[in-house]
Amino acid sequence: MSNLPPPPPPPPPGGSRGRGSRGAGKPDRPAPRNDFKPKGNADGGGSGEAKSGFPKWGFWIIAGVALAALLIPSFWPSNDGESLTYTEFINQVEAGNIETADVNTGSGKITGEFAAGGDYNTSGGGDRGLSEADEALLRERGVDLEFTPPSNNWLLGLLGFMLPVFLIIGFLVWMQRRAAGQMGGVMSIGKSKAKAYTTDKPSTTFADIAGYEGVKQEITEVVDFLRMPERFKEIGARVPKGMLLVGPPGTGKTLFARAVAGEAGVGFLSVTGSDFMEMFVGVGASRVRDLFQQARRMGRAIIFIDEIDSIGRKRGAGLGGGHDEREQTLNQLLAEMDGFEASEGIVIMAATNRPDILDPALLRPGRFDRQIVVPLPESDERKAILKVHSRDKRMGADVDMETMAKATVGMAGADLANLVNEAALVAVRRGSQEIERIDFENARDRVVLGAQRESVIMSAEEKRATAYHEGGHALLATVLPNGDPLHKVTILPRGMALGVTWSLPQERHTYSKEYFEDTICKAMGGRVAEKVVFGHLNSGAANDLEQATGIARRMVREWGMSDRVGPQAWSGQQATFLGDDLMSSGREYSDDTAKLLDEEISKLLTNQEQRAHDILTRHRRGLELIAEALLEHETIDGPTVANLIQQGMIESGESASTLDDIIVR
Template sequence: MSNLPPPPPPPPPGRGRGPQQRNKNEQSSGKDANPDGTPAGKGPGSWPKWAIYVMVGVLAAAILVPTLWPSETGESLEYSEWRELVVDGEIATAEINTGSGKITGQFNNEDKYTTSGGGERGVSAADEALLLRQDVKYRFIPPSSNWLLGLLSIFLPIALIIAFFVWMQRRAQGQMGGVMSIGKSKAKAYDASRPSTTFDDIAGYDGVKQEITEVVDFLRMPERFKEIGARVPKGILLVGPPGTGKTLFARAVAGEAGVGFLSVTGSDFMEMFVGVGASRVRDLFQQAKRMGKAIIFVDEIDSIGRKRGAGLGGGHDEREQTLNQMLAEMDGFEATEGIVILAATNRPDILDPALLRPGRFDRQIVVPLPEWSERKAILDVHSRDKRMGPDVDMDTMAQATPGMSGADLANLVNEAALVAVRRKSKQIERIDFENARDRVVLGASRESMILSPEEKRATAFHEGGHALLATVLPHGDPLHKVTILPRGMALGVTWSLPQERHTYSKEYFEDTICKAMGGRVAEMIVFGNLNSGAANDLEQATGIARRMVREWGMSERVGPQAWSSQQQTFLGDDLMGSGREYSDDTAKLIDEEIGRILHEQEQRANDVITKHSEGLRLIAEALLEHETIDGPEVARLIQSALPSNAPVH
């Protein structure tokens, strides 16, 4: 039997079609910065705050100073009183402001006076003649001008024009990403003195930690490795399904390294302008060289690292030029000692072979889906800051969540907390985890859906057939619970707890297909007709049977031959279309073998359910009464329907 890991166990059978199945914040080094590296608010064309304050102060002074400037004081006279004093010869001088009409001057005893004046010029022609007759020394003064307002009237239009052009420049930079800095790298530098995530925050994956820790130790203490001539790997590629923690490992390296750390995503290199990607790659490595020792993390490297020449675009498109520049920087003429590339992808099969060769990415570290013990540790990490009830068993939850990634488990714990809040509970209990798992895998409970009595009874027998076979068949996964409460797109669900397996036997797949046929067969035996409720079950069973024949060599007639069911035409290989890998006779033989497996397991399901027909009736009645029953209760009902001392299997 091959040790290659087969696909994860199929989803639980159910009536109706069901749905398909960052930690702490990073601490950026220094203050926020613009893309070109200048401090925020200090980029090209930006004015310092003190300049704005000076302009506001000058404007306020130009308006307020003239009104607050101290003026000459003196006795205030009515214009008529002043005229009588002129007639009496008591006025010595008079200064007449032609703008405001205000008259100031001195009496004969040199005391000062002031009056409002009259007429447009301050005095009428008759009063001017009176001043002449009385030999009063007078003169007309033009209105005084405010020099600040004068300067403001000159420079304000110029300032408005300059401000308009500055605004236009900033808008153009915002839309185009800054023309002058378009080729600059968008990598974020992290402060190693304030780690936000460490290896202690990552549960399990001891092998991955060991390999990455070697690189971190080399950058910290290179003399230990150089003493015996060891060379640090230039690149480490983290490979694994989405959500397994590849980016989290990079964050932990940033916290543990104690050297410069630059983070960038593959899409940051791509722009609409030709040559920008290659320019940003050069700038990224120059920035790392200035740090002396540095780690560069490229997330989702498959966006720029795909095979060259794949597709109709030829070899001169922007993405390929960016990849060529990265290949040259990683292992070209110029040495890059002290710089380590850490990259992550979930599509290693589409990466260019030149990128994966030794000297560039020397190591490929697989970050797989967590095992049972690792899932338990991950659940413990995500639940340590939450109030857990005494009935929560993380061992059971870890066993009940096979195939879930670290991100799925973190979401599961959070969903359980939300369910507890909706229940108005002060702690998270086991029922909250059960409901959260059902919600994550199957969808939200559809409480508004009301089934007719006929549909509810048919659903009970359908799920009863699945549950009976899951309990009786020897090679399947043990039954956990069965329910007829609608969830997601399913009217009912039979849930098993998959055991931790790395290889799967032919008997296991046959029992899985037989269990999937149980709902359809039970309805046919009880009601004598078929409906559309088994659509998802048939799809699941047919998919397993097809892979048994085409990929796993589990058909005696077809023999030990395998044909992959996934044609990766998007890679550009044989883009003009490749013929089928087998002849028409073989295709007919494959179809016959698939049909044979399905019919055999359907007949097997019919025989087992007919034998345990009384147990099926008890299970269906219990479901109609309680809507949800667990695996041990199903086994008890089946055992009670058998003759005394008869085994269930």
Template sequence: MSSERPSPPSEGDERPTGRFGSDQGWPRWTIWVLFAVIAGALFLPGLLSSQSSEQISYRQFLDDLRNDRVAEATFQNTDGGISGELEDGTSFSSNGPLEPTDADQSLMTEKGVEFTTPTASIWASLLPLLIPVGLLIAFFVWMQRRAQGQMGGIMSIGRSKAKTYSTERPGTTFDDVAGYEQVKQDITEVVDFLKHPDRFAEIGARIPKGILLVGPPGTGKTLIARAVAGEAGVPFLSVTGSDFMEMFVGVGASRVRDLFQSARKMGSAIIFVDEIDSIGRKRGAGLGGGHDEREQTLNQMLAEMDGFEVTTGIVMMAATNRPDILDPALLRPGRFDRQVVVPLPELEDRRRILEVHVKHKHIAPDVDLDLVARGTPGMSGADLANLVNESALLAVRRGESEIAKRDFEEARDRILMGPQRDSMVLSDLEKEAIAYHEAGHAVCAAVLPTADPLHKVTIIPSGMALGVTMQLPLEERHIYRQDYIEDSLVVRMGGRIAEELVFGVISTGANNDLVGATELARKMVREWGMSDRVGPMAWGSQGQVFLGEDLMHTRDYSDDTARVIDEEVERILRDQQDRCRQVLSENRYGLDLVARGLLEHETIDGTEVTRLLELASPGATAANPHSVLVNANGSSGSEHADADGHEPHPPA
């Protein structure tokens, strides 16, 4: 719903560990260093002593000694090795006793030969024993540290994973949230209470203990929570619903206790639980209601919010897009007292959101944000952010330095209907059939009095659509009237009837038209009471099964009533088909002109369609008086193409 600045790092963020390092043990490279030291101690002395020398026997050594050919000699008292140098400079080596005998020593003294018997180092004798012992000790120390680290992880598994945001790092504020003034006012009251509790206590006001943000995905619930974290003068604890669940039983409840204990130590605090429906599902609902671990976690949260022990100074915030599956005990007063609905943005809100997202982008002068906002009904804040980004990408792809109007148009079509399929090859007969099909939609939309204004018509394949007829509302609508819905059915039938009038046969191009029209007519009969024969009765739609209790739901009307409903749906569709045939028959020449224009230009706007109809029938009125329309679901606008390429957006 608005631009989002990066959220600040939390105080409890863990320090990342690299591949070769860990806080729970020695780095892996120390093992290689240890091996290198051991290898050096074992093999280096031998390598250093392995110089080029002549190997002689001990008897030869004594003969050379008697013949005055030995200059110096060294006796190794560890292995009996003898090394030295002859008078001619030749080095020699030999093997003898560990120490020279007295006779040999007297002979060397008599001949004037220098000899030494170095004393063996204590480390040299102990090294063969110390190396295995050292390796064994190092192995046990490493195992102990590993065990302590794992034990510490097991002991801390019940601690909360909530991230704490302080006032020094606000990140997002309410200024970053475009629109939704009423939502921001409700949230601001909670922030003001935590900042100035005395002002509320003077008149005896009690702040709600919990605020539940409810709305469709992408409307900015988490963004509003981040703005509260930036505006609040108290610590803000953020956690997701999935953080409470682990494979061990009781971990979720333990984390809930730890979360509230941490909040109580701070005095006043705000706890935000994102996607609370993951742990707050309705208990005892059977399939989908959750297992015992989830229920115990929910029970602990209920007790902490409003149980036997009074909790003061702590405000709970939560966000969900499925409030219908939450447990009733979670929504009662004293827990989540206030539900703040974050709906899809209205026209003015969409304009403000677009202004936020284009603030730091180069926009061409021909871009009208009012027109862009009017052409994006039903889009959430996340959708609008994606629209602006896609427009910028298209501008870069074309090599432009500014985002133009055509970029927004193409990005919107790309998001709603998919990218254009320029590689698709259509025959002339197929192009003509598609042109008349879209012309039928366009003529009905331009002629009918309560239809949304026609924006543009194209026969360029986009996504799964072979052609598109797009309508844009003049104003935001929240309810639909019966005459508008009937005109919408006529517009849906326009493509099929146009093919029938021109070619005498029908094609598969109206597949999605018929699906949407049938669904709309069924809602008129079953849910909106727009059938005199059925009367003022409504039966809910057969949606998908989310809870186990829905499996036991049976049809709450008889077979005779079902037959009447089917007959009324058929009657409504046939009546609007006859109206559509009459409208196109009266504007037959205009239908030909619009189809010819589509074959020539591939895309024409609503103004050109109106001009062609006036040219075809100067006395006809192609104006569009737009009365207040009715929509129980709160959506507005008509700008979607069906999978076969010929469908404006349904009003319901």
């Protein structure tokens, strides 16, 4: 017997998707994830080691100084006195005005002193700076003549000598670091990849989570134990070692665990199930050991494993046996959970939306002692969630969160967050300065039904057929007593459908046989309306038939709603990864029972099709009025449809003084 009661059957879709462009089924409503990013550093001040040693920018400083020493002297201004041309220099020698002359044999530059005092310089002439005749002239005039060889730049010479040495040393250092990095990666492959959150950097708190008071209460017990363990020890209370958060995607399981990081005031280690898996066998088990050792070093700590089903699946399940790496990781996790006591102050939290595939050993008492269901939010909780996601947005005066909460049955917290964001985007595209009610309506239509396809151009015949098709759905949704109330109907193409009839699901937890029969009858309305009016069928009802057949099959096979079959239930064939062998996952009933099931499913569908035919024939005038209104306005709401049906009954000579008179009893 399962540890959790089976979830209630999912309600049928709120409205028919109507005519597909190619007989296509309805598009799945996107379910965005609530990927909350914690404030501050993701590591939360975890155990990151500060890097020591010579900083990298130091090498650039040294290189800059060396380059400056080479280049700057060449730009320094020289103070060699008056500049003379070579001809002027020779004329000064002939006039006896030159006292000394120093010739640089490298550059040919001549410097010296005048006889009357003062310095001069000249560029010289020839390869040696002086020709032989000019040298003889200087000696003849008694000039103190010297030849100076060019001076060498010692820094440039040293750089030329050391450059090869630096290159060799740099290459050896690069090779050593590369080898050390590869060796470090191999040696650290068994280390845990958990992110550590500390008390000085909380991510979020329970105040950021709207609703779910029961879930908060159960988690708060663990938080209080970690904060004040003495309070529980005084009366001998034992806090569960493990807590498993179970619920549909987008309900905030991971968000709850992150809120614990902000509330507990103790160490918090967060890791996903896929972080344990590697191509090497044994790495996952090593990471599990390192994770628990890291938690023990923290003293009191919370370990959170997200998507635990990736490592916690039933062992030995599936085609071809088990998975060595996953099973060794799971075995190590089970051993570690048995190896510490609750008094150590370590609590394990995990999240999954597939508890049916978890290994039974993982769910037994002493490991994950408590399973907390995080369901889809109720109406009041949806209202609170919408307020949380709308508090930083400019809302219009006509936006009623209570109405929006009632119109979003079945949406998770992530869906509601996406709805508010979509409404903001619609308001921006519309050029509005605030989000109004019409923006929420358009956003809800886009999220649930799909984007409007303005590029689709239907012919007059197609548009008329679509109007009668959707009119049949809308009429049955209005007159049938046990279905969901009609919200609106449109023949504007959305998603993969050419028209949509949308009913608002009511807040229900169980569903009656009559409810499902009315739902099947409503799904048959489009197909039957075309047959009644045009006398032929087309492929537009493919999704309607798929929806109706799915409900009828579950009524007969799973919910015991057939008198001939009786109180028996047979689920469909389960996939092999759920723990069944390929050879043992076949049909659980005989051929005679299969024939009986098929007959009952067919009978149920045929009866409801005939019922839809009778109702539409009776309300033929109302159907025509609805189709005409759709062709004129393209979209009409539920009350308008009810008034048109009432008007059609009056024109047909039937009594319909109130709207209740149109309901089929």
